[in-house]
Amino acid sequence: MSNEEFRAALSRLAAGVVLVTAQEPPLDEDGRGEDVGMTATAFMSVSLDPPLVLVSLRNDSRMDDLLAEQPLWAVSVLAESQRHIAGRFAMKGRISDRLLFEDIPYARGEVTGAPLAGGALATLECRTEQRVLAGDHTLVIGRVLSARVPSGEGGPLTYFRGRYRQLG
DSSP: OOHHHHHHHHTTSOEEOEEEEEEOOOSSTTOOOOEEEEEESOEEEEETTTTEEEEEEETTSHHHHHHHHOOEEEEEEOBGGGHHHHHHHHOTTOOOHHHHHTTSOEEEOTTTOOEEETTOSEEEEEEEEEEEEETTEEEEEEEEEEEEOOOOOSOBEEEETTEEEEOO
C-alpha cells in the first residue's frame, strides 16, 4: 500500500476541526509566553470518568515540542463559520503564531491561560496525562479541567476529502 492509497482511504472519514492552543512559558518573570496554535482533525473523546480527550500531533512540530514541556493546553471546537481560522493555523511555513492570533477574537482560558477562539461551538481546557509515540505522531491524552459551550449557534466545521466542509 502506498502513502497516497492510505491517505485517499482515510480522506473518506469526515472529521471535526479544532484549534489546539497553548502558551509558551514566559522567558522571564515579568513576561508572558507566546501563544501557539494549530489546527487538528485527529481529536477525540477518550473517557467520561475521568474526562479525557486525545489529540494527535506530528512529531517534532512546534505544538508537539511545546506540549512536551507545557502540560496545560486548550481546544476550541470550530464552527462552520471559522474556516478561515482552521486554514490560517494549518499553513505550512507560516508566519509567527503571534501574528496569526492578531485579528482573531479570543479569550484566555481561566485554567490554562491558553487562547480560546471566540465563536467556537465548545472549548476545553486540558492538562496532559500521557504522551504515546505512534509512528510519526505523538498521541497526547489530556484530562479535561474545564468544558464550556459558549455558542449554541451554527454547525460544526468538518474536514472531508481534503477540504473543509459544512454539514447539510
